Amino acid sequence: MSFTLAIVGRPNVGKSTLFNRLVGKRLALVDDQPGVTRDLREGDARLGDLRFTVIDTAGLEEVTDESLQGRMRRLTERAVDMADICLFLVDARTGITPTDEMFAEILRKRADHVILGANKAEGRAGESGVLDAYALGLGEPLRLSAEHGEGMDELYHILRPVADEFSERAEADAPETDLDVSDDAPEDFTPSAKRPLQVAVIGRPNAGKSTLINTILGEDRLLTGPEAGITRDAISVSLNWLGTPTRIFDTAGMRKKARVTDKLEKLSVSDGLRAVRFAEVVVVLLDAAIPFEQQDLRIADFAETEGRAVVVAVNKWDLEEDKQDKLKALRTGFEKLLPQLRGAPLVTVSAITGKGLDRLHDAVLRAHEVWNRRISTARLNQWLGAMVEAHPPPAPGGKRIKLRYATQAKTRPPGFVFMCSHPEDLPASYTRYLVNGLRDHFDMPGTPIRVFMRSQNDKNPFKGRKKAPPSKLRKHLQGRKAD
Template structure:
């Protein structure tokens, strides 16, 4: 058990900026516009030799109803309840707001421990705001600047006692177990726990991505609702899904590029695209009522071009009446509109009821297995001989292209190299013929396949070289 620190405060006081500084990465979106953060984001923080878990929260709002602001406040209150320490941030430059006094009273009742910090405190202009923070009755305020890194030594000193207490509690409660060791006396690594399977859930706004991940988790960890575009950050959550360690990324809904005008939405989409690049399996979530719109096709094509294993999930399936007819139409549309992903898993789910989640997990594992598949060189060359005999390559300008041998150069996704003559003259149709044959012969449906043709010259490498004379030959033999 490590120390857990929740950063709380009203909107636009610098919580996400401090979160990014503590984790050492620009994970959370930061903008001058208030209310950027909506979900809880966790990260592994580092402050000197201190290691702890930090939680970035949404700005505390005074709403308590079921509005978006009210739901955001409930998530923040949940973070307060689960954290060991709450770091309450106020803005030293603007001074105390009425909401700061309200939330200070809430934290005094709910939080186990509270540390008060006055952010944006660089320079003499913040002196009045730092002094005013004493009025909250939460002790001496730490004078910090999340943007410039000032006051981190004071924050370290304030957190150290709580970190020592958390470490001592862990030592008392940790069970004593026998650890299996190998012949060298080292404990074997647990497979998958140190490197979980990376899964990104992408799709258009309001397709149900956050609701689906909440159902997988078994708790309302992500903010959901009828409003489109609630999620802004790409939130990653590590779970154990039916025995398989996974890290699932919830991403912001991706609209058509022409409709994305605001800076904040552009940042959100960029964050989601970065999650796709880091993922191993991408789940493209579609709405059963309006599947395979142009934006859905672009998102799926993006995942394929990035070389990720793709699973297509049709959400809100519980609302469909004629399921068999609709499923047949969906499969036909999928084969027609996304031929580059032919054979990829297509799964129907209901994020609201949880139906189909077992099929979704099985499809993710199979897609990941195919994405990592390796074929021996001997099998590949036997297959290549059969493919060439069945359909020889063309002969542009009367010169036949000779395919000599083939090998697999990489996995994740599978990449193959074919040595041949005149690779630049090979038509794209014959490349597709080989790729489709690879899918069928070696059971690699849906996964991106990279096929590279390389030139191998027929020329004798020794042709034109001068033969050694008798004297040089005798010298060499000596």
Template structure:
């Protein structure tokens, strides 16, 4: 698909235009400059044109290993991978020295450059739009990303580029088909299943969460095999919840990188509040959540809150212990971590605990296996007959209590949903069943049906008395009956 990268100085309105093109508020937007740091891709639509748009960090005049320098290199990478660049300037501020510098860079590196003067609504932006002619990149488009002005002009500029790219792709695919050898394919489905319980090729969504500087972006770069996300020693680099695509042996996987989540009382900055809110939204959209901990300070209060949040949202959880390469006494540390995990997070008993090093790449295969295994468990379905045989054995081993001398009867059990597994138990007096007995049943389900770590939902519903005449008023004897009795 045709790729358009939006580039320019900080605070010229790149993320605002990005949100307008994708039709959703995906990118964080604020008045202060430098909010965007990572590359964010989205499926854009402008009229009948469909293409991929890339939101980039603001170009800074820095080429060293500072945060601004690393952000600039990431933006330059987006320029190299894009089919065209939309170079935005602030029409109200006019052309700056940095605009002239970056225009020269784009002239050398970009395949195609479209010049746009943003914030050009009203008379205040007219002078800056005229000044943009001096950059030597052709006639500037006068846009307003916030108010949607100039979208027809942008459509006219993109139309020949998108159509030409589509024709090139179609020609390449046709040539590949013509040169491909003929293969005999057996399309019979004699031994196939009509309704497979679990499809290992279906798309999978994974969110990586944790405290700041736990190594989330570095971990995702290792899983991708490339430096796709901005990383560094500074805490709190990631602000947006960035999603990236990766292929795991033919299975499409979307991984969400989230901003580090600090304690609510410590969050004062508006952008950090937006970042944490964006990360929580990623957890709700994910299927498997990787809670990444720092081996030097594991299971702090905030780590426990994050893991508990994922469990309450009903997501499959995998716990990753990062920076394992820095640990000297690994066997003792691993035993200590497992004991602390079972004690502090009993609601996630049996969840995978994977030691890894995002920096060196050690443990990536184990992490991937744990993610796929957790997803299988999250989708598990148990036949009703098997559930009721299990329920009978559990009741025989430990009968429910008898509050007030009346024993609670658990009559029937069935699975109501998956993702996560949820079960309904029909019983008498569900309001009197103690929480300890509910935990007994949940732990039994985990152990006997191999569902470690995944959230399990158990609902108890009352069942009416089996006597159909209970509660009915006694009928008055008729005169005939009275006469016959005489």
């Protein structure tokens, strides 16, 4: 049984840097500016032969009101309650502050296992801070340098006994079973606990992305509020969504590139774009009051360019009065402004009330199924014959372009190869004609479709060979004709 380690402490003591070192990836945003981390970020950590879950938390601050900092503190306290072990980090170079003393008292009351870590303890500059940490009454402080990897071996030896304790407890509680699980089953892309459905929620700031995911989860797992741009990291959350094993990524709001000047916001947007590339289905969340802004169109086009299955969700639908006329206008605008996503699901939801989330779930599953669809070569070529007969390819410069056959080369997204003569002369309009035909005939609305034109080598063995010199007999006959 794996255990959970929560890293807590004041802002800017190196929690996210240590988190990244334990998971072996740069998942959490790191910057010199205090208070970068706001949400709880979970990751699979490795330390020697230990495997456990590590939680990066927001910096603890002395506020208890409904401000952003107060909500961040409550989220961190929740992580302390749910974790098996708390690693309390202090800054060895700054020394122990009254805030550290106050939170040490809180951890003594709320946490079962507390490890005191003095970070930034490399060199002589941190020696006095390490000695001051004894005054917190949490035992001997562990000298760490998250930036340089110092103290990881000592941390392993502290966590080892706790890991053994959890393993013994898991073995005692594990039920006996005679089931023989085989891994020989054919691979498919049906979401499972081992490979959950990857969904990313993207959109402009304050569209309600975090609120939507909290409603799906049924708990306040992500930090929300009236302020725009609360989410900074791309936070992933695993859940069972109406029976479907799912991993949902909450991303930072994406503003116009010209308005993004702050370094931290650039990092946040970059992290969100990376989450889109890892996702299978992308939910583009719009605000019902101002849908299809220029930035919304750019975001949706980016998801299509990356080859992700796209579902468009219109949030705050509970605030709309004339829903029928609004929905009609939305569908008209969608078809006009996003022709590359023609047929993609358009779902109206309310993140506050939870209305429409069942339709959103069905639309996501449908988009995922189409994204993974494979069509047999026989069906493709039967369709291709009908398409060419209805509208033959053009003959630019008098050269007839022949479409010989087609085959599906890939899925996720679907990609098709057409063998033809003179592929470089085939106009883009005819390629669009084929793509639209694929969507309509094989019921693949909305998903990105990739089409590749290839030339088929002519089997004429004399093609391209230089003209042979005339033989002696031909020369003799040509001479007699001349006489």
